[in-house]
Amino acid sequence: MTSPLRDEAGWIRLLSATWHRKDAEVGLGDDGCVIPPARYTLSTDVLVEGVDFRRDWAPPEALGYKAMAANLSDLAAMGAIPRFFLMTLGFPRGYPEAFVEGVLRGLHALSDRRGVELCGGDLTRAPGGLFVSLTVIGEQRRRPLLRSGGRPGDVLYVSGSLGGPAEALRRFEAGARLEAFDPLAGPADPERALLDRFYRPQDQIPLGLFLADTGAASCCMDVSDGLARDLSRICEASACGAELQAGALPVDPLLSRLGEEERFQKALEGGEEQVLLFAVPPEREQALGGFGVELYRVGRLTEGEERVLVMRDGRREPIGDAGYDHFAP
Amino acid sequence: MTSPLRDEAGWIRLLSATWHRKDAEVGLGDDGCVIPPARYTLSTDVLVEGVDFRRDWAPPEALGYKAMAANLSDLAAMGAIPRFFLMTLGFPRGYPEAFVEGVLRGLHALSDRRGVELCGGDLTRAPGGLFVSLTVIGEQRRRPLLRSGGRPGDVLYVSGSLGGPAEALRRFEAGARLEAFDPLAGPADPERALLDRFYRPQDQIPLGLFLADTGAASCCMDVSDGLARDLSRICEASACGAELQAGALPVDPLLSRLGEEERFQKALEGGEEQVLLFAVPPEREQALGGFGVELYRVGRLTEGEERVLVMRDGRREPIGDAGYDHFAP
Numbered sequence: 001m002t003s004p005l006r007d008e009a010g011w012i013r014l015l016s017a018t019w020h021r022k023d024a025e026v027g028l029g030d031d032g033c034v035i036p037p038a039r040y041t042l043s044t045d046v047l048v049e050g051v052d053f054r055r056d057w058a059p060p061e062a063l064g065y066k067a068m069a070a071n072l073s074d075l076a077a078m079g080a081i082p083r084f085f086l087m088t089l090g091f092p093r094g095y096p097e098a099f100v101e102g103v104l105r106g107l108h109a110l111s112d113r114r115g116v117e118l119c120g121g122d123l124t125r126a127p128g129g130l131f132v133s134l135t136v137i138g139e140q141r142r143r144p145l146l147r148s149g150g151r152p153g154d155v156l157y158v159s160g161s162l163g164g165p166a167e168a169l170r171r172f173e174a175g176a177r178l179e180a181f182d183p184l185a186g187p188a189d190p191e192r193a194l195l196d197r198f199y200r201p202q203d204q205i206p207l208g209l210f211l212a213d214t215g216a217a218s219c220c221m222d223v224s225d226g227l228a229r230d231l232s233r234i235c236e237a238s239a240c241g242a243e244l245q246a247g248a249l250p251v252d253p254l255l256s257r258l259g260e261e262e263r264f265q266k267a268l269e270g271g272e273e274q275v276l277l278f279a280v281p282p283e284r285e286q287a288l289g290g291f292g293v294e295l296y297r298v299g300r301l302t303e304g305e306e307r308v309l310v311m312r313d314g315r316r317e318p319i320g321d322a323g324y325d326h327f328a329p
Numbered sequence: 330m331t332s333p334l335r336d337e338a339g340w341i342r343l344l345s346a347t348w349h350r351k352d353a354e355v356g357l358g359d360d361g362c363v364i365p366p367a368r369y370t371l372s373t374d375v376l377v378e379g380v381d382f383r384r385d386w387a388p389p390e391a392l393g394y395k396a397m398a399a400n401l402s403d404l405a406a407m408g409a410i411p412r413f414f415l416m417t418l419g420f421p422r423g424y425p426e427a428f429v430e431g432v433l434r435g436l437h438a439l440s441d442r443r444g445v446e447l448c449g450g451d452l453t454r455a456p457g458g459l460f461v462s463l464t465v466i467g468e469q470r471r472r473p474l475l476r477s478g479g480r481p482g483d484v485l486y487v488s489g490s491l492g493g494p495a496e497a498l499r500r501f502e503a504g505a506r507l508e509a510f511d512p513l514a515g516p517a518d519p520e521r522a523l524l525d526r527f528y529r530p531q532d533q534i535p536l537g538l539f540l541a542d543t544g545a546a547s548c549c550m551d552v553s554d555g556l557a558r559d560l561s562r563i564c565e566a567s568a569c570g571a572e573l574q575a576g577a578l579p580v581d582p583l584l585s586r587l588g589e590e591e592r593f594q595k596a597l598e599g600g601e602e603q604v605l606l607f608a609v610p611p612e613r614e615q616a617l618g619g620f621g622v623e624l625y626r627v628g629r630l631t632e633g634e635e636r637v638l639v640m641r642d643g644r645r646e647p648i649g650d651a652g653y654d655h656f657a658p
Contacts, residue, residue, distance in 0.1 A: 025368075025473075026370075026407075026473055026475065029476070029566070030407065030473075030475050030476055030550070030566075031372060031403040031404075031406040031407055031476075031550050031551055032370040032371055032372035032403050032404060032406070032407040032409065032467070032473075033370065033371050033372070034368065034369070034370045034407070034469050034473050035368070035369055035370075035371065036368065037366060037367055037368040038366060039354075039363065039364070039365065039366040040363070040364055040369065041355075041361040041362065041363045041364075042361055042362050042364065042415060042448070042449055042464075042466070043360060043361035043362070043449060044415045044417055044449060044450060044451050044464065045451050046417050046419065046451050046453050046462070048419060048453050048454065048455050048456075049456075050456045051453060051454045051455065051456065052453075074360040074361050075360075075361060077360040077361070078355075078359065078360055078361040078363070080361065086371060086373045086464055088373055088375050088462050090375065090377060090460070119371070120371055120372060120373060121373060122373050122374050122375050122462070124375050124377050124380060124381075125377065125380045126377050126380065126457055126460070127377075127378075127379045127380065127457045127458065128421075128455055128456045128457015128458060129456065129457060131419070131455070131460070133375070133417050133451070133462050135371075135373065135415055135464045137371070138361070140363055144354075144355055144359075144361075144363050146355065146359050147358070147359055147360075221359070221360050222360055237358070237359075
């Protein structure tokens with residue numbers, strides 16, 4: 001692939017031409033951006049080549065889409081309205097520019113749909129490969145949804161299926177490839193849909209805003225390091241234990257060919273789900289009906305610290321906090 | 330160096346124990362941070378190992394200090410009060426933890442002095458080496474200082490000496506090493522001071538706030554890619570030309586051993602100065618006296634697009650926009 005060797009000014013021109021929104025008081029092109037007065041929620045998340053993805057797994061549009069979606073998922077978990085983002089992009093000398101341009105197209109497809117404006121960033125060389133670091137800024141009109149605040153007896157929900165991204169990751173590592181990615185529509189074929197799911201987390205923003213507006217949830221977070229590990233964080237922040245019903249876990253139907261044990265393991269320990277995990281006091285559960293999209297009742301918060309998985313036959317198995325840790329030995 | 334192999338939770342504990350401020354409504358430990366309602370200015374800047382620094386050039390405290398200082402410099406150039414920051418930190422498996430801890434100490438020394446709170450971030454593996462990406466958030470109480478707004482006739486100022494960091498970089502690349510770095514005080518020895526200057530940009534926050542408060546400056550930016558290139562940005566944004574007086578340029582006295590041509594070249598094209606470049610209409614110049622710290626009158630904005638350097642003997646040499654470009658071919 002030959003590269004026209006775009007210089008820094010050339011990349012900035014491309015970025016300015018791609019992102020048109022002008023909600024920021026001062027946007028791209030100054031030493032900083034100025035955003036209108038409001039209460040803001042910020043979150044940041046980076047994808048690194050060779051760690052979070054490999055370049056040959058999927059088209060670059062998929063990667064850009066995922067980078068934006070993963071960041072928006074954190075705003076969703078707080079109940080914030082996405083407004084702005086900053087992007088730091090690094091890649092080695094001689095890196096294929098067409099790949100970077102594809103990443104930007106995928107990013108833009110989703111940021112445009114959600115009305116999120118690029119207002120700043122940084123460009124650099126990075127000898128180790130591409131990295132895309134986003135900081136997203138959401139407006140927090142309601143009380144933020146936090147990990148703390150859950151009480152024993154609150155009912156635990158997840159907002160989407162579990163285990164798909166972990167199984168997709170395993171397949172990518174075994175040689176599977178996603179040949180095409182359309183930011184507007186996922187593939188119908190189940191095998192490709194599973195790989196596609198890795199790059200296309202469901203949009204949780206509407207649910208986050210619904211939970212913040214109704215005040216239904218006592219605590220909330222997005223599942224990004226696996227249900228078991230993220231549940232342990234909710235439990236720690238809320239000073240509770242938890243009981244999950246194995247039969248109630250929405251294991252991704254695309255995993256149906258796997259054995260039961262492996263399916264539960266993927267559902268509990270798989271990462272990058274980007275679904276919301278939240279708790280609702282029983283007396284507020286009926287408010288959830290207004291959301292109109294299926295939510296999965298998977299268990300409840302309990303007294304104490306213990307976290308257990310109740311199997312279909314009644315056996316109770318302790319849940320550890322295994323899951324994804326970038327820094328695990 | 331043996332590493333105790335801190336896991337992700339271990340790093341987060343270290344970060345939480347280091348940064349104590351609690352101005353954020355929701356700080357570390359949730360999916361996002363929530364900052365109090367205000368008008369905010371944001372900026373982001375990343376340092377990458379092998380691109381912006383090498384690990385053996387200086388103690389890690391120097392690098393952390395520089396990372397924070399470079400980001401604060403952008404807020405200074407906008408006239409914002411630093412309040413919060415997010416930090417994304419990536420490094421390879423097996424990277425010496427003591428080095429990362431030193432970077433955090435240097436970062437904390439400066440953020441603590443300026444009252445800036447760590448409210449979020451991300452941790453990741455990065456196969457190519459250490460990178461430190463900060464997003465800083467400042468409160469914008471006054472009208473922001475922009476690159477646009479300069480008018481022909483406005484007097485150009487820089488707020489500190491030029492060329493030192495470029496010469497320090499040359500020496501590091503030729504084998505020089507900075508053996509020690511004290512975040513509280515620079516070295517007295519001139520040779521070490523020159524190397525130290527690379528990591529210790531002057532604090533421009535008081536000047537940025539002064540300029541925003543008094544409304545004295547018509548335009549402003551921080552010099553980070555060299556005076557020539559950054560002047561071209563001011564000129565483009567303000568639709569002006571410029572005339573610099575060679576004899577007025579505050580070339581770093583530590584460069585006195587170099588020949589005149591090389592000194593001017595370093596002063597014009599050297600990067601990472603992190604001093605402010607700003608223009609002041611003549612009728613507002615006397616307001617600058619209130620700042621009480623020396624500022625350097627280096628030229629003026631002119632009609633047209635031409636940018637020239639007027640030599641001591643009256644010769645007029647065109648100024649290009651040579652300077653630092655990460656993506657130069």
